[in-house]
Amino acid sequence: MENLRYSKTFIDVEEVNESSAVRRAYSAPPVMAPCLQTPKQFVLHQYEQRRTNLQVSNLQLGSQLLAAEDSVISWQVDLSRGSYGHPNICSRPCILFLFNKCHKHDSCGFCHMPHESKPPCLDKQQRDYLKVLPKVTFLKMLVPFVAKRVEGSELDAAVVLQLLKSEISVRSLSSSAPTVYTPRRIGLVLARMSLAGLVSTACTILPQDRFPKLMKKELERLRKVIRAFNLDTLG
Incomplete structure (x- = not known):
């Protein structure tokens, strides 16, 4: 060590032999794991994943269409009195039927068929x-x-x-x-x-x-x- 000069201080200095001191280990950056897939394999994997997701979405869409078709068939079998002539001359939509609370069935004077939106009216x-x-x-x-x-x-x-x-x-x-x-x-x-x-x-x-x-x-x-x-x- 270099010579140090201390003046008017209460600090105790202990000189350590540099040869006997334990060197601090240098930290090393983490080793990156080797890529298991080549760029071509990665692109193919992404393609297959998107294709699978698309097939699943198509299946879900198909099931929804089938459910809607079944509901339309059930409406046609059990039409209310106000549903005939839907959508041009039918009556107003039945509010109770939308909440499955209409017990009049075919004798109801309001429409039980699905309407796209609220019927327009003048204010x-x-x-x-x-x-x-x-x-x-x-x-x-x-x-x-x-x-x-x-x-x-x-x-x-x-x-x-x-x-x-x-x-x-x-x-x-x-x-x-x-x-x-x-x-x-x-x-x-x-x-x-x-x-x-x-x-x-x-x-x-x-x-x-x-x-x-x-x-x-x-x-x-x-x-x-x-x-x-x-x-x-x-x-």
Whole structure:
């Protein structure tokens, strides 16, 4: 060791012979384990794993489709009274049936078939706007939406459109209606409505009129025709 000089200190220094001191072991980095797979084997392993996951997902998707198909078949076997004509002229969805609490079965007046989303409806402000309009103007506003539903339906629902046009003709003789303008927000809601929804809207805007009653009777007639056809087919 080099010579050290201590002055005015209470530190005790013990000199150790360097030759007798035990050297501290130097730490070594961990040894990396050799890769068991070559890059090609690793890529093949990843490919096989993804392929297995894809097969499992396809099996799960297939089982879900089969379950959905079975549920649709069960709905068709046990249709409620309000389900006939689904989705164009059926009634509103049955809330109790969604929670498996509807005990009326085929006598239920609401639809037991699955609906994609909540049925569209006008809000209070939109309904109040339509009630202020002349009746002929409101009926003319419904014509293009009813015509689209009738043309896109597999049912013979042309009578509903004929009733609407006849009512417009009769009312136009006694009063002149202004040019029909459908507000954008109201038009978006009416465009999403089914034929039954449009008739229900007419009943809401014209509650004390005979025309909505005629439209509702025609829908009930169509539902009875479909019901009778299904019973004959199953029988």
